[in-house]
Amino acid sequence: MSSETKQILTTDGIPLEVSLKKAEKKNKIKAFLLVAPLLLFLIITYIFPIGDMFMRSVDDKMITNMLPKTFKAMEKWENLDELPPEEVFSAFYFDFKLLVKKQEQGKLGQRLNKEKNGFNSITKKLLRQIKRKKIDENANIKEQLMKVHKRWRSVEYWQAIKRTAPPYTMAKYLKGMDMYFAADGSVAQVEEDRRIHRILWLRTLEIAFFVTLFCFFMGYPIAHLLATLPMKYSNLLMICVLLPFWTSLLVRTASWMILLQQQGLVNDFFVMIGLVADDNRPEMMYNKVGTYVAMTQILLPFMVLPLYSVMKTISPSLMRAGKSLGGTPFVAFWKVYFPLTIPGIGAGCLLVFILAIGYYITPALVGGASGTLISNQIAFHMKTTLDWSFASAMGLMLLTGVLVIYWIYNKLVGVDNIKLG
Amino acid sequence: MTKNSEFVKFDKVDKSYDGKVLVVKDLQLDIAEGEFITMLGPSGSGKTTCLMMLAGFETPTHGEILLDGNIISNIPPHKRGIGMVFQNYALFPHMTVYENLAFPLRVRKVEKDEIDKKVDKALSMVSLSGFETRMPAQLSGGQQQRVAVARALVFDPAVVLMDEPLGALDKNLRESMQYEIKHIHESIGVTVVYVTHDQSEALTMSNRIAVFNDGKVQQLSDPAELYEKPVNSFVAEFIGENNTFNGEVVDIANDKCKVKLANSEILANPISVKSKGDKTTVSLRPERALINPNNKMDNMFTGKIEEVIYHGDHTRVRLNLLGSSEFILKVPNSTSNLELKVNEDINIGWNSIDARALDPK
Numbered sequence: 001m002s003s004e005t006k007q008i009l010t011t012d013g014i015p016l017e018v019s020l021k022k023a024e025k026k027n028k029i030k031a032f033l034l035v036a037p038l039l040l041f042l043i044i045t046y047i048f049p050i051g052d053m054f055m056r057s058v059d060d061k062m063i064t065n066m067l068p069k070t071f072k073a074m075e076k077w078e079n080l081d082e083l084p085p086e087e088v089f090s091a092f093y094f095d096f097k098l099l100v101k102k103q104e105q106g107k108l109g110q111r112l113n114k115e116k117n118g119f120n121s122i123t124k125k126l127l128r129q130i131k132r133k134k135i136d137e138n139a140n141i142k143e144q145l146m147k148v149h150k151r152w153r154s155v156e157y158w159q160a161i162k163r164t165a166p167p168y169t170m171a172k173y174l175k176g177m178d179m180y181f182a183a184d185g186s187v188a189q190v191e192e193d194r195r196i197h198r199i200l201w202l203r204t205l206e207i208a209f210f211v212t213l214f215c216f217f218m219g220y221p222i223a224h225l226l227a228t229l230p231m232k233y234s235n236l237l238m239i240c241v242l243l244p245f246w247t248s249l250l251v252r253t254a255s256w257m258i259l260l261q262q263q264g265l266v267n268d269f270f271v272m273i274g275l276v277a278d279d280n281r282p283e284m285m286y287n288k289v290g291t292y293v294a295m296t297q298i299l300l301p302f303m304v305l306p307l308y309s310v311m312k313t314i315s316p317s318l319m320r321a322g323k324s325l326g327g328t329p330f331v332a333f334w335k336v337y338f339p340l341t342i343p344g345i346g347a348g349c350l351l352v353f354i355l356a357i358g359y360y361i362t363p364a365l366v367g368g369a370s371g372t373l374i375s376n377q378i379a380f381h382m383k384t385t386l387d388w389s390f391a392s393a394m395g396l397m398l399l400t401g402v403l404v405i406y407w408i409y410n411k412l413v414g415v416d417n418i419k420l421g
Numbered sequence: 422m423t424k425n426s427e428f429v430k431f432d433k434v435d436k437s438y439d440g441k442v443l444v445v446k447d448l449q450l451d452i453a454e455g456e457f458i459t460m461l462g463p464s465g466s467g468k469t470t471c472l473m474m475l476a477g478f479e480t481p482t483h484g485e486i487l488l489d490g491n492i493i494s495n496i497p498p499h500k501r502g503i504g505m506v507f508q509n510y511a512l513f514p515h516m517t518v519y520e521n522l523a524f525p526l527r528v529r530k531v532e533k534d535e536i537d538k539k540v541d542k543a544l545s546m547v548s549l550s551g552f553e554t555r556m557p558a559q560l561s562g563g564q565q566q567r568v569a570v571a572r573a574l575v576f577d578p579a580v581v582l583m584d585e586p587l588g589a590l591d592k593n594l595r596e597s598m599q600y601e602i603k604h605i606h607e608s609i610g611v612t613v614v615y616v617t618h619d620q621s622e623a624l625t626m627s628n629r630i631a632v633f634n635d636g637k638v639q640q641l642s643d644p645a646e647l648y649e650k651p652v653n654s655f656v657a658e659f660i661g662e663n664n665t666f667n668g669e670v671v672d673i674a675n676d677k678c679k680v681k682l683a684n685s686e687i688l689a690n691p692i693s694v695k696s697k698g699d700k701t702t703v704s705l706r707p708e709r710a711l712i713n714p715n716n717k718m719d720n721m722f723t724g725k726i727e728e729v730i731y732h733g734d735h736t737r738v739r740l741n742l743l744g745s746s747e748f749i750l751k752v753p754n755s756t757s758n759l760e761l762k763v764n765e766d767i768n769i770g771w772n773s774i775d776a777r778a779l780d781p782k
Contacts, residue, residue: 320476320498320507322513325499325525325576326499327524331499331528336513
């Protein structure tokens with residue numbers, strides 16, 4: 001029998017397979033249309049901004065667009081240890097003159113000054129010479145430029161211009177790691193006393209790790225209690241767990257400020273019971289302690305809820321079985337109950353850790369100098385220095401970090417094992 | 422070795438959860454070594470509570486429980502050495518069949534070789550050899566049930582408790598598992614305390630049955646006696662089917678009494694009636710009433726057929742008899758079967774010894 005004769009036909013004579021595909025296609029289109037608004041929403045509000053952030057973080061087109069002729073001429077500059085040829089000097093001069101006409105020479109000076117200190121003053125000097133029409137455009141421009149300021153005679157400055165030629169740069173990412181491109185183009189570390197970002201990254205990881213740990217040790221018993229108590233008590237307890245969710249984050253953080261400050265309630269209580277002297281009240285806020293306490297409290301529900309939903313599904317007869325088979329209560333817990341809660345632990349820890357690593361308001365309010373995190377630095381660059389490209393770069397580094405953690409988690413535990421409910 | 426007839430002993434046990442209602446009242450129950458005893462009763466009758474007290478998950482409010490002569494009320498569950506099969510099997514879902522069975526042995530620090538041997542033996546006992554590496558979720562309901570039984574037996578406990586273990590299985594599987602558990606019990610001679618609300622399960626499997634109601638044991642006897650000679654109307658009602666007549670004793674002799682119903686009189690076997698004027702409920706098994714009996718029977722009446730229901734192996738006939746339209750007859754399916762038609766009148770007879778005059782309902 002050939003395969004042709006085996007083909008099943010519908011009553012209309014159309015092959016069954018074709019007919020089935022046709023029927024399912026309609027359903028697929030319907031299903032797609034249903035999720036299309038969400039998909040569009042995600043693309044506009046999530047994928048697109050991340051793409052934009054990435055572009056911003058590597059963008060270095062400003063100088064490329066300001067000095068087109070210079071970079072073109074620099075292609076012929078072969079021996080980089082010597083001064084560039086005359087064409088480069090004249091190209092730079094004409095580019096600069098054009099910028100002067102557009103009154104954009106100031107931006108160029110500032111940007112180049114970031115690359116190499118001293119550019120700002122020599123571009124200003126050049127500007128004055130041009131305005132006084134001191135430069136003869138028919139004569140050798142290289143000679144004249146070199147007379148304007150001695151730095152124009154230094155090859156380092158021309159190398160710095162050359163470094164800004166590519167339209168994209170990783171410099172912001174390096175800066176996020178307290179590194180920069182040295183004059184010779186190699187990656188170098190900034191001086192030790194200026195390495196603030198690396199400290200912040202490590203502190204962010206440390207705080208996120210410990211907050212996750214505290215949340216786990218506090219949340220596990222609560223979740224267990226929630227899952228095992230009779231309904232009327234567990235509902236009440238559930239409300240207590242969820243109450244923070246219904247309170248504004250700002251209000252909660254502010255109430256921690258009231259509690260933890262030096263003249264605050266906790267300190268008052270310590271003094272009252274004689275734990276500390278009145279003139280020696282410990283600082284519990286504007287440092288790491290404040291960040292730990294407030295963040296743990298705020299993130300606790302994110303640990304409790306996944307744990308609870310997993311524990312709720314564990315039949316109490318399993319623990320009983322463990323005990324009746326001869327396991328002590330501890331063995332029954334450790335060998336039977338605990339392994340079954342691992343999906344919940346995984347979900348809770350991942351959730352808390354990822355939320356903690358990007359936390360912003362709470363550390364900003366109660367963290368002080370030693371309790372701020374990387375996200376506070378990002379906000380600082382967004383709002384104060386207006387260095388958006390640097391903020392974008394650090395934001396993306398944070399995102400990459402989260403993805404790496406997710407990947408490691410997947411390798412260790414498996415994402416299929418996550419159970420949120 | 423002589424068998425200890427008081428291997429497990431409930432001695433005047435009371436249990437209350439809320440301090441107001443006793444769910445178990447003054448329970449006195451002896452279980453012999455090697456016996457298969459079933460606690461049978463409707464839900465809320467206290468049977469599972471008794472089992473939980475024996476397992477150690479509940480403590481008696483009053484009284485003692487003894488195992489082999491020792492008071493165990495204060496011993497925690499894991500030190501009692503009692504195997505238990507749970508209603509929903511309670512297999513550890515994250516462990517393989519082997520690990521499930523090895524669990525009670527590992528916590529007892531048994532050698533690895535010994536564990537292998539015992540697990541092997543237990544699995545072959547429930548005919549599941551070769552399933553060691555499966556996870557519980559990969560097994561069918563019946564297989565999970567067998568693993569649960571094997572796990573409860575693998576560490577050679579003195580007593581095995583089973584809490585409605587067959588409740589989740591379908592009818593055919595349940596019946597075959599009943600025989601299987603019975604055979605396992607017979608071959609290894611372990612003491613089994615079995616809890617169920619299914620009377621046919623209890624009748625099939627047990628040496629003795631304790632019928633629970635309202636926190637009390639209503640009757641403790643072997644299956645045949647329980648069915649043939651119920652001591653009160655609750656047991657008669659709960660075990661098997663039952664035709665009842667409510668009336669008053671008008672005459673009583675040694676083995677017969679006359680019971681006056683609404684508009685007639687029947688002869689019955691006095692069980693819990695003592696004297697004239699006692700109210701009583703007379704209980705009669707449907708299969709003990711015969712249609713057109715050949716022999717002379719001392720109760721003979723005529724009734725009208727209300728309904729005929731074909732059940733395959735037998736036919737159930739509902740009659741209007743002696744003023745009640747709920748009288749049930751079971752007619753076995755045989756070649757000499759009568760043509761039964763609705764609205765026809767038929768003659769019914771039974772012996773007064775089968776009509777048991779019990780306490781009034």
